Amino acid sequence: MPPRPRGGAAYRYSPWGETVAKVNKKVFVFLGVDDGSYPLGITVKLKDESAHAHALTCPGAEPAGYGLGKSGWVSIPLEQKGAPAAELLCDWVEESHRVIAPKRLTAELDGR
Numbered sequence: 076m077p078p079r080p081r082g083g084a085a086y087r088y089s090p091w092g093e094t095v096a097k098v099n100k101k102v103f104v105f106l107g108v109d110d111g112s113y114p115l116g117i118t119v120k121l122k123d124e125s126a127h128a129h130a131l132t133c134p135g136a137e138p139a140g141y142g143l144g145k146s147g148w149v150s151i152p153l154e155q156k157g158a159p160a161a162e163l164l165c166d167w168v169e170e171s172h173r174v175i176a177p178k179r180l181t182a183e184l185d186g187r
Contacts, residue, residue, distance in 0.1 A: 103175040119171035
């Protein structure tokens with residue numbers, strides 16, 4: 076396991092052959108596998124009801140498996156026609172980070 080950055084910064088981690096981003100030892104975005112065994116996509120946790128509903132309207136999007144969907148996690152494929160634009164994906168990744176990160180880190184982001 077790579078060393079965690081100090082101060083609670085986000086970092087990349089690749090458990091189970093899947094790349095994820097973590098903050099404070101908790102996953103806030105699943106980025107998929109590099110071996111091509113699964114379609115390109117991301118999984119994020121969206122607590123904002125409108126963002127969650129919007130994400131589920133994307134072609135092929137669905138609540139995440141393994142029971143994560145019940146907690147607001149959404150899997151969004153990126154290879155299909157009509158996939159969300161990069162700017163929207165960045166917004167969803169930021170929201171997922173804010174949901175998972177400690178409040179002090181979120182306050183630091185807001186202070187910048």
